[in-house]
Amino acid sequence: MSEKSxxxxxxxxxxxxxxxxxxxxxxxxxxxxxxFGTGRTLLQMSYDRILSVVxxxxxxxxxxxxxxxxxxxxxxxxxxxxxxxxxxRRNTAPCIAWAAYHIAALDPEASMVVxxxxxxxxxxxxxxxxxxxxxxxxxxxxxxxxxxxxxxRPETGxxxxxxxxxxxxxxxxxxxxxxxxxxxxxxxxxxxGEFFWNSGIFxxxxxxxxxxxxxxxxxxxxxxxxxxxxxxxxDEAAYIERNFPSCMNISIDFAVMEHASNVYVECVSxxxxxxxxxxxxxxxxPKNKDANVTQNCNVLSYNSNGNxxxxxxxxxxxxxxxxxxxxxxxxxxxxxxxxxxxxxxxxMVNDSKLNFGDKYL
Amino acid sequence: MSEKSxxxxxxxxxxxxxxxxxxxxxxxxxxxxxxFGTGRTLLQMSYDRILSVVxxxxxxxxxxxxxxxxxxxxxxxxxxxxxxxxxxRRNTAPCIAWAAYHIAALDPEASMVVxxxxxxxxxxxxxxxxxxxxxxxxxxxxxxxxxxxxxxRPETGxxxxxxxxxxxxxxxxxxxxxxxxxxxxxxxxxxxGEFFWNSGIFxxxxxxxxxxxxxxxxxxxxxxxxxxxxxxxxDEAAYIERNFPSCMNISIDFAVMEHASNVYVECVSxxxxxxxxxxxxxxxxPKNKDANVTQNCNVLSYNSNGNxxxxxxxxxxxxxxxxxxxxxxxxxxxxxxxxxxxxxxxxMVNDSKLNFGDKYL
Numbered sequence: 273m274s275e276k277s278x279x280x281x282x283x284x285x286x287x288x289x290x291x292x293x294x295x296x297x298x299x300x301x302x303x304x305x306x307x308f309g310t311g312r313t314l315l316q317m318s319y320d321r322i323l324s325v326v327x328x329x330x331x332x333x334x335x336x337x338x339x340x341x342x343x344x345x346x347x348x349x350x351x352x353x354x355x356x357x358x359x360x361r362r363n364t365a366p367c368i369a370w371a372a373y374h375i376a377a378l379d380p381e382a383s384m385v386v387x388x389x390x391x392x393x394x395x396x397x398x399x400x401x402x403x404x405x406x407x408x409x410x411x412x413x414x415x416x417x418x419x420x421x422x423x424x425r426p427e428t429g430x431x432x433x434x435x436x437x438x439x440x441x442x443x444x445x446x447x448x449x450x451x452x453x454x455x456x457x458x459x460x461x462x463x464x465g466e467f468f469w470n471s472g473i474f475x476x477x478x479x480x481x482x483x484x485x486x487x488x489x490x491x492x493x494x495x496x497x498x499x500x501x502x503x504x505x506x507d508e509a510a511y512i513e514r515n516f517p518s519c520m521n522i523s524i525d526f527a528v529m530e531h532a533s534n535v536y537v538e539c540v541s542x543x544x545x546x547x548x549x550x551x552x553x554x555x556x557x558p559k560n561k562d563a564n565v566t567q568n569c570n571v572l573s574y575n576s577n578g579n580x581x582x583x584x585x586x587x588x589x590x591x592x593x594x595x596x597x598x599x600x601x602x603x604x605x606x607x608x609x610x611x612x613x614x615x616x617x618x619x620m621v622n623d624s625k626l627n628f629g630d631k632y633l
Numbered sequence: 634m635s636e637k638s639x640x641x642x643x644x645x646x647x648x649x650x651x652x653x654x655x656x657x658x659x660x661x662x663x664x665x666x667x668x669f670g671t672g673r674t675l676l677q678m679s680y681d682r683i684l685s686v687v688x689x690x691x692x693x694x695x696x697x698x699x700x701x702x703x704x705x706x707x708x709x710x711x712x713x714x715x716x717x718x719x720x721x722r723r724n725t726a727p728c729i730a731w732a733a734y735h736i737a738a739l740d741p742e743a744s745m746v747v748x749x750x751x752x753x754x755x756x757x758x759x760x761x762x763x764x765x766x767x768x769x770x771x772x773x774x775x776x777x778x779x780x781x782x783x784x785x786r787p788e789t790g791x792x793x794x795x796x797x798x799x800x801x802x803x804x805x806x807x808x809x810x811x812x813x814x815x816x817x818x819x820x821x822x823x824x825x826g827e828f829f830w831n832s833g834i835f836x837x838x839x840x841x842x843x844x845x846x847x848x849x850x851x852x853x854x855x856x857x858x859x860x861x862x863x864x865x866x867x868d869e870a871a872y873i874e875r876n877f878p879s880c881m882n883i884s885i886d887f888a889v890m891e892h893a894s895n896v897y898v899e900c901v902s903x904x905x906x907x908x909x910x911x912x913x914x915x916x917x918x919p920k921n922k923d924a925n926v927t928q929n930c931n932v933l934s935y936n937s938n939g940n941x942x943x944x945x946x947x948x949x950x951x952x953x954x955x956x957x958x959x960x961x962x963x964x965x966x967x968x969x970x971x972x973x974x975x976x977x978x979x980x981m982v983n984d985s986k987l988n989f990g991d992k993y994l
Contacts (some may be wrong), residue, residue, distance in 0.1 A: 572988065588655075593970065599969065606949070608951070611949070616935060
């Protein structure tokens with residue numbers, strides 16, 4: 273078993289959170305927002321949670337260059353060398369590959385946790401146990417491990433993992449990954465008991481993921497192999513700045529996980545939610561007596577139920593006769609949309625861009 | 634017939650427009666807003682419209698002290714001596730009485746028009762003719778004249794005037810004033826052809842209205858009679874400052890019009906609307922292809938019809954599945970309320986005061 277000092281964590285926080293537009297904006301995406309009014313943003317909560325598993329100095333923040341000031345402000349304990357700044361958005365595979373090469377250069381024995389920064393996890397003790405257990409598993413073999421969540425409803429917004437043979441108690445071989453299913457299929461998945469939600473939290477040794485890239489999607493790591501000697505040196509940032517933009521734009525699932533033969537799932541239950549949708553946020557937030565959820569704002573409501581109010585600033589919101597809506601306001605953009613139509617938001621963002629350029633993104 | 638130089642106009646603009654809250658706020662009531670995006674506020678439109686009837690220097694602005702800067706900014710042609718600043722809100726009777734005493738001191742022969750500043754009048758030529766005709770009527774007799782609007786629908790938001798015998802073509806004796814009726818009664822009023830909407834625009838000689846105050850509500854003018862010699866002098870403002878707050882709080886209708894025997898109505902039709910309600914504003918505003926009305930804002934709407942958007946600032950509003958609502962935003966307050974429930978707004982303002990003090994008024 274590896275020492276704790278060989279354990280690293282990469283927190284990814286470069287996304288723009290467009291599904292929460294306009295509450296989440298390009299200049300302040302959702303991971304940088306204190307969604308639950310706890311005084312900690314989603315990024316800060318992700319950082320806090322991993323601190324008990326991984327030494328502070330081994331936590332890396334992977335983000336887009338434009339968010340460097342936000343990261344430094346929200347995580348003042350992190351040193352500049354722990355922040356990896358992508359000069360361009362290239363989906364998850366290239367940035368995870370970079371992080372793996374970076375960590376491997378610092379510590380050839382390293383294992384790593386890769387985690388998004390915008391999930392809600394309610395049972396931190398259980399999270400700590402699950403991560404530790406998973407690290408122990410990957411540290412002793414050439415395995416790619418993903419955390420699978422026991423599904424509680426036929427959710428159509430998540431990817432699913434079909435489980436195969438049990439390898440160790442609670443850790444099983446992955447049979448297939450399945451993209452977001454329709455409702456009918458999701459119900460079947462739930463009934464069979466063979467499917468778990470894909471959390472997008474991954475654990476592996478750096479050597480294992482680098483090997484997997486070479487085997488299943490070598491194009492992603494060409495530029496990293498070409499610059500092997502620069503990782504961990506002061507030239508790394510300039511090298512990445514120059515070469516990263518030419519990386520393939522591809523997700524880690526599509527590049528590696530769906531193809532590799534050594535993929536395992538650890539079945540966990542630490543109160544996980546991908547806060548990917550307004551409805552998920554609504555479901556996971558405390559509600560007032562009218563079943564309304566309020567984010568950072570004062571609300572006077574009349575004959576209004578089941579709404580979610582997400583308003584930046586000290587704003588008073590007064591509503592009457594509104595049920596099951598999203599009311600989101602970020603200063604210069606106001607959105608009023610039924611929760612059931614939240615899949616339209618992507619189109620709205622596009623229409624806004626078409627009509628008004630980047631102004632309201 | 635009096636010379637034009639004896640004609641005065643008093644534009645009242647001290648109201649806070651709470652029925653348009655939060656678009657209209659204590660710090661910027663509706664009369665100071667460019668409601669139709671024409672580049673002129675309601676107050677400026679009221680001023681422009683009276684200019685052809687009354688000499689510029691005979692136009693007085695009656696407002697609350699706190700709005701002096703707004704009046705000066707919006708009407709730069711007006712001199713300070715033309716602005717009468719009420720130190721307290723005492724409804725219409727005391728401020729009209731003050732204006733009458735003020736004008737009488739400047740010109741004992743004066744006739745005057747009293748007009749609110751927040752009405753919409755679409756036919757300015759007809760307005761000019763009607764006002765001139767009315768002034769000619771009151772200048773030759775001891776009469777109190779109000780302008781009555783031929784009703785086009787059983788509006789429950791207006792006061793009505795029942796007409797009596799015709800005195801001159803288009804000018805009739807007033808039989809009764811009636812407060813806002815319920816819908817059933819309003820329909821009866823409409824059917825009889827005997828009722829006109831009360832516009833709240835009054836015409837009279839200053840001597841006639843001062844006589845009427847003495848006869849029907851002398852308490853209102855006690856403080857003005859006690860200081861007769863100060864009107865038109867530099868001591869007037871200080872005298873008003875000291876004594877005005879002790880005036881009765883009463884409307885001109887209740888103090889005089891409903892009791893006096895020499896009240897007449899001139900039946901006019903110059904495209905008048907009391908912009909007293911959101912629905913009235915909606916009805917009188919240009920609509921886009923989805924029958925939405927937008928005030929000063931960019932709107933992207935999906936499956937949404939019949940709404941009115943009144944938003945201060947360069948804001949983008951995105952709505953989906955919303956029909957016949959008021960969406961009003963003034964920076965720190967957002968209101969979303971069905972048009973049919975706009976009578977609740979008063980309660981909302983009260984609730985806001987109860988919960989948050991004066992902050993959002």
